[in-house]
Amino acid sequence: MSKKGILAIVSICVVAIAAIALAVMLSITSGKLEYAQQELAATYITLQRTETAKAELEKKLTQTQSTLEETQSALEETHSELSQTQEILQNASEAARKIAAERNALQQDKSALEREKESLRAKLTEIESELQRIRVQSQRSIAAIQEKFKDTVGAVLDDAGRLRLDVKGKILFETGSAILSTEGKALLDAIAEEVLLNTNYADYAVRVEGHTDNTPIGGSELRNWNLSTERAIAAVKYLQVHAEVDAQRLAATGYAFYQPIDTADTAEAKAKNRRIEIILVPPQDFLSELLISLQKVMESVETKDSQ
Template structure:
C-alpha cells in the first residue's frame, strides 16, 4: 500500500508541475492551494497508514502469540477465540478505514484533475477568443489608419479647394466691382443720351449698352448719323481708359425682309454692316486696341419682343454694345484645377 501511495503522490506532483506552466497566475494559485491540501491529507494518510501498519504488525505478532497459546492451552480456547475474533474485527475495521481513506484520496486527486482540465479548456477558449479579438482589433486599427490618411488627404484637398474658392470669390467680387464701376462710368459719359434711344443695363457680369436704330441709323442704312457718332465717341473714351474690357458689338434687325439691291442682300448683311460701322467709329480713338473689339450681326433672330407689332419691331431694331471684363486671371485659376 505504501508503494501505491508513493505512485499517486508522484503522479499528483507531476500533474501539478505540468499544469503550472499553462494556467494563469490566479488559477494556478487556486490549484496550488488544492494541491497543498491534498498533500497535507496525503501526509496524514501516510502517517495513519504507518500507524496502522505498526498496529497491524503488532496485532499480527499478538495473533501469532495467541495462536501459539491456543495450541498450547486448549482449555482456554473460548477466551482466546473471543480475543481472536475481536482482534480480527479490529483488523477488519482498520483495513476498512484505510481503504476508505485511500478511496477518498483518489477521488480528491481525480476531482483536482477534472477541475484542472476544465480550467485548461476554459483558458484555451478564452485565449482563442482573445486572439480573435486581437486580430479584429488590428484589422480595425489598419482600417482606422487608412481612414485617417484619407481624412488627412481630403482635409488637405478641402483646404486647397477652399483657398481656390476664396481666391475665385475675391476675383469675382473684384470683377463685379469693376463691372459696376464701368457701368457707372459709361452711364456718366452717356448721361445726355439715356432715355433718348439709349439704355445701360448690368446683368450676368456684363454691361449692356443698347442703342435704338433711330439714334444711330436711318431706316435700312448702315451709315451712322452725327448724333450717334457723338455718343459712340464718348463711349470709346471710357473704353480707352479701361483696358481690361472686351467689346462685342451686335447688330439686330426686325423680321421685315430687307428690300434693296447692291451690297446688302438681307437682314443678316444689314446687321453685320451696322456692327462693323460702329466698330470703325470706336477704333478712331487710338487708345482703344482693335483686338479688344468684335463685330457681329444677329439679324432678326434675337428679338427683344417676339410679337408682330410696330412697337415690337421698333424695339428689335437696335445695336447692343456688350462690355465684358477680361477673365484671364479667373481662367488661369480654373485651368490650374
C-alpha cells in the same frame, strides 16, 4: 441320427443365425436410418433458420449500404458547403482588407481635402471681391450714361460683369441703310469719350452687335443678316478710325432678327429689336466662369467629404 439329418439341422441353424444376424443388422440399419432422418430434419430446420438469418443479414446489409451511401452523399455535400464557406470567408476577409485600406486612404485624404477647401474658399473670396469692384464701377458708369444720353442709350450690367449699351438703330442709321448718320457719328464719339476711352475701361474688349427686326428686307431674310453685320462693322470702323479706339479691342457681329429683346408682333417691339449693342467685356470676364467652376468644385469636395 443320420448324417443328412445332422446337415439339415446345421443348415437350419445357419439359416436361423443368418436370419437373426440379418434381423439384427436390419434393426441397426433402421435405427441409423431413423437417426439419420432425424439429423436430416434437424439439419433442414437449421438450414431454414440459416436461410432466414441470411435473408435478414442481406436486408440489413442492404440497409447498411443505403445508409452508407446517404452518409457518403451527406459527407460530400458537407465538404462542398465547407469549401463554399471557406471561399466566402476568404472573400469577406479580402473585402475587409480593401475596406480598411480605403478607409485609411480616405482618412489620409481628409486633411488634404480640408486644405484644398480652404484654398478654394480664399480664391472664391478674391474672385467675388473683384467682381463686386467691377459691378460698382459699372453701376457708376451706367448712372453717368443714363444721365448724359437719357433715352438714346440704355445701359445694363449683366451677371458676368459685362456692361451692355443698347443704342436704338434708328439713331445711328437710316431705315435699310448701313451708313452712319451724322447724329449717329456724334453719338458714337460721345460714347467713346464717355465710356470706351475711359481709363476704367481701357483694358475692356468692345463687342459691337447688330440686330434687325423680323421683317424680311427686300423679301429675303438673308439680307437681314447682311444688314445687321454691315451696321456692326460700320460702327466698329468708325470707332477705330475716328474715335481712335484700339482695333485689338474691337469685334463686330450681326445676328439679324434671331436675338430679339421683345418677341411681340407690334411696331413698338420691332423698334426695340432694331438696335446696335456695344458690349464692354472686362478682362476679368473669365472670373465669372472661374467662379462657377470653383463653386462646382466646392460642391464636389463637400459631397466627397460627407461620404
